[in-house]
Amino acid sequence: MFKRFFCISFLLVLVLTSAKANNKHDILISTKKTSMLIEATPGNPLRFLYYGSILTADQVVEIRSSQNNLQRSAYPVFGTDLIMEPAVQIVHADGNMTLDFYTKGYKSSNVDGGVLTEVTLADRYYPLEMKVFYRTRIAEDIIEQWTEIIHKEKKAVELRRFDSAYMPVRRGDVWISHLHGTWSSENTLTEEPLTHGMKVIKNLDGSRNGRLAQAEVMISLDGKPSEQSGRVIGAALCWSGNFKLRFDTDNNMVHHFFAGMNDESSAYRLEPREVFQTPRVAWTYSTEGVGGVSRNYHRWARNGNLHGGDKTRDVLLNSWEGLTFNITEKGMHEMMSDISSLGGELFVMDDGWFGAKYPRNSSKTSLGDWVVDTRKLPNGIKGLLDEAKRLGIRFGIWVEPEAVNTQSELYEKHPDWALKVPNRDFHFGRGGTQLLLDLTNPKVQEHAFRVVDDLLTANPEIAYIKWDANIEMRNYGSNYLPKYKQSHLYIEYHRGLEKVLKRVRAKYPNVVMQACGGGGGRVNYGVMPYFDEFWVSDNTDALQRIFMQWGASYFYPSMAMAQHVGMQPNFQTGRTLPLKFRFDVAMTGRMGLELIPSEMTEAERVFSAQAIKEYKQIREVVQLGELYRLVSPYSKQGVASLMYVSPEKHKAVFFAYKLEHFYNQTLPRLRMAGLDHTKKYRIKELTLPEGEIPSYLHNEVFSGALLMNEGIELPLKKEYASRVLELVAE
Numbered sequence: 208m209f210k211r212f213f214c215i216s217f218l219l220v221l222v223l224t225s226a227k228a229n230n231k232h233d234i235l236i237s238t239k240k241t242s243m244l245i246e247a248t249p250g251n252p253l254r255f256l257y258y259g260s261i262l263t264a265d266q267v268v269e270i271r272s273s274q275n276n277l278q279r280s281a282y283p284v285f286g287t288d289l290i291m292e293p294a295v296q297i298v299h300a301d302g303n304m305t306l307d308f309y310t311k312g313y314k315s316s317n318v319d320g321g322v323l324t325e326v327t328l329a330d331r332y333y334p335l336e337m338k339v340f341y342r343t344r345i346a347e348d349i350i351e352q353w354t355e356i357i358h359k360e361k362k363a364v365e366l367r368r369f370d371s372a373y374m375p376v377r378r379g380d381v382w383i384s385h386l387h388g389t390w391s392s393e394n395t396l397t398e399e400p401l402t403h404g405m406k407v408i409k410n411l412d413g414s415r416n417g418r419l420a421q422a423e424v425m426i427s428l429d430g431k432p433s434e435q436s437g438r439v440i441g442a443a444l445c446w447s448g449n450f451k452l453r454f455d456t457d458n459n460m461v462h463h464f465f466a467g468m469n470d471e472s473s474a475y476r477l478e479p480r481e482v483f484q485t486p487r488v489a490w491t492y493s494t495e496g497v498g499g500v501s502r503n504y505h506r507w508a509r510n511g512n513l514h515g516g517d518k519t520r521d522v523l524l525n526s527w528e529g530l531t532f533n534i535t536e537k538g539m540h541e542m543m544s545d546i547s548s549l550g551g552e553l554f555v556m557d558d559g560w561f562g563a564k565y566p567r568n569s570s571k572t573s574l575g576d577w578v579v580d581t582r583k584l585p586n587g588i589k590g591l592l593d594e595a596k597r598l599g600i601r602f603g604i605w606v607e608p609e610a611v612n613t614q615s616e617l618y619e620k621h622p623d624w625a626l627k628v629p630n631r632d633f634h635f636g637r638g639g640t641q642l643l644l645d646l647t648n649p650k651v652q653e654h655a656f657r658v659v660d661d662l663l664t665a666n667p668e669i670a671y672i673k674w675d676a677n678i679e680m681r682n683y684g685s686n687y688l689p690k691y692k693q694s695h696l697y698i699e700y701h702r703g704l705e706k707v708l709k710r711v712r713a714k715y716p717n718v719v720m721q722a723c724g725g726g727g728g729r730v731n732y733g734v735m736p737y738f739d740e741f742w743v744s745d746n747t748d749a750l751q752r753i754f755m756q757w758g759a760s761y762f763y764p765s766m767a768m769a770q771h772v773g774m775q776p777n778f779q780t781g782r783t784l785p786l787k788f789r790f791d792v793a794m795t796g797r798m799g800l801e802l803i804p805s806e807m808t809e810a811e812r813v814f815s816a817q818a819i820k821e822y823k824q825i826r827e828v829v830q831l832g833e834l835y836r837l838v839s840p841y842s843k844q845g846v847a848s849l850m851y852v853s854p855e856k857h858k859a860v861f862f863a864y865k866l867e868h869f870y871n872q873t874l875p876r877l878r879m880a881g882l883d884h885t886k887k888y889r890i891k892e893l894t895l896p897e898g899e900i901p902s903y904l905h906n907e908v909f910s911g912a913l914l915m916n917e918g919i920e921l922p923l924k925k926e927y928a929s930r931v932l933e934l935v936a937e
């Protein structure tokens with residue numbers, strides 16, 4: 208009854224063993240639990256049919272024969288398609304503004320951990336092609352999609368719109384979850400229903416794209432997002448530059464979703480035979496709610512999309528909040544000795560260590576002059592490394608390779624390396640003198656590489672680099688790009704950045720690197736393959752961090768999230784919080800400290816050393832385990848709670864925080880998740896300050912079933928009470 212079915216699943220023997228359908232050019236792209244169905248009939252436009260739970264061959268037939276499939280063009284084009292937003296628009300060399308793509312052919316091949324499917328679309332008239340790639344990550348349930356545009360027209364064509372991917376989503380009670388913010392309130396979560404009209408999530412910062420809005424979204428298909436149930440699609444654009452995620456909700460039952468580099472002020476002149484590659488969109492899908500989608504992204508990140516995703520991270524002390532620019536050798540020695548005696552493993556010297564002609568005493572000078580200031584550090588970095596070695600800890604250092612201050616030797620030598628608009632005055636950033644370097648220029652790329660390379664060549668023991676980026680693209684003009692290609696700047700900047708990062712990683716695969724963007728500005732999967740972690744925010748206030756870290760965890764694994772116990776009162780908000788609360792909040796990610804340990808009381812030092820010791824015991828579960836978010840701080844129930852479970856469900860760590868404090872307050876019963884129903888877990892309370900009595904749960908044994916079905920009544924009596932429970936299966 209059915210014609211033979213072309214199915215790439217023959218390559219996924221374990222996933223689909225037989226396949227048949229009523230269209231022999233249907234391509235079923237499957238992972239362990241998900242499928243995407245496209246139709247690539249030669250001569251016709253490429254069509255999108257389905258994305259969701261894994262399909263069997265029979266179900267493919269059902270998708271086709273039911274009235275429910277969308278059968279939309281996989282890449283709506285301008286001028287010849289339905290009257291709707293296009294995903295691709297190109298002006299040909301002769302001025303024709305339209306495209307008319309047909310499918311020319313397709314092929315697929317096995318690649319590491321998945322299958323790569325490549326569909327070639329060609330214009331019916333012009334010698335212009337677009338290749339569409341679908342790459343599965345089978346075990347992680349991720350499908351990566353991107354395109355390449357190439358042509359052989361006589362002159363350059365102009366790319367006006369170049370989305371990486373498009374997906375039609377059926378209308379209904381569809382909600383989206385996305386992250387946004389500004390300095391010191393990054394990674395804030397918003398969940399909202401999609402309604403008629405356009406919803407655009409975009410960034411125009413130019414250099415960092417993780418601050419104002421982030422390049423990921425979840426689409427909940429069954430109403431208000433739920434942590435543990437409901438069908439949810441995830442889309443993450445792996446790009447560090449300006450981006451645009453657009454939902455166009457029409458009158459025909461569809462939310463049209465587009466994801467790609469931001470096209471605003473970015474028309475791209477594509478020369479004949481030049482290949483224009485768009486960034487990957489990483490799709491995922493889960494029937495286990497937003498929590499399921501998060502866990503898919505976390506696994507995918509740990510398995511190759513986050514640098515060093517298989518290794519646990521060190522506990523560190525960073526000098527910034529404690530000392531800001533006031534770096535001295537004595538101060539560094541003191542901090543190193545303190546973190547070592549508290550049980551930490553790494554010390555990071557932040558801003559303020561460099562500058563020969565111009566000492567870096569404030570943000571006004573010296574960026575660009577990456578030589579040690581021997582007035583502050585008479586024995587150089589070598590002296591600090593020797594001391595770190597003596598103390599048995601590792602050493603890291605702060606740099607900002609993409610920027611320059613006008614008061615610097617670098618600017619005096621190479622004023623043309625800074626971005627500048629001809630005929631216009633500078634618009635300065637931080638310190639009133641900061642400028643962004645022109646990373647489109649190979650000489651500047653070489654400079655940025657050298658910042659790291661020179662430091663690591665001279666001091667191979669440096670174990671950690673904090674790579675900061677404190678300025679947006681305020682002066683839109685490149686001395687390097689020709690006049691007629693100035694509109695390439697937003698894109699070429701990030702291609703330049705990626706080249707530098709690739710070179711750094713090729714030479715230094717083992718150095719741990721943090722992506723910092725003046726706080727949480729560099730949170731994106733464009734750069735994460737080169738970085739081990741990111742700075743969540745300059746705001747270390749533990750109460751606000753609960754909200755920000757909750758948001759970041761939607762798409763990013765805990766091991767990538769740098770979470771520090773901050774100063775008292777807090778550096779940004781001025782709030783005073785118990786040390787235990789600050790530790791308990793930092794512990795859900797890559798924990799560190801950012802304060803002056805020598806200013807602590809003896810009791811605080813004893814507590815900190817104990818908390819660090821206990822964190823090291825649970826670190827593997829926190830950093831490599833599966834996250835289950837339990838009660839959202841955004842749900843305003845007065846409490847927030849989450850937990851991590853080891854892959855074999857043998858160990859777990861549970862966290863709960865009191866967010867509000869009222870007399871006779873009703874707090875929810877906390878039901879755990881992700882445990883093994885049949886296992887019995889012994890509970891141990893951690894991070895108890897000396898003299899405090901553990902809760903009644905301490906040392907008790909409960910079944911996974913009880914903990915998940917009934918949950919626990921947790922005493923959280925005092926203001927800013929918090930609890931950390933370790934669960935070990937007996």
Ligand code: GLA
Pocket residue numbers: 527557558605675677723724725726727742745
């Ligand atoms: C940025 C970072 C901070 C710190 C300072 C140093 O603001 O986010 O963590 O490194 O720069 O100037």
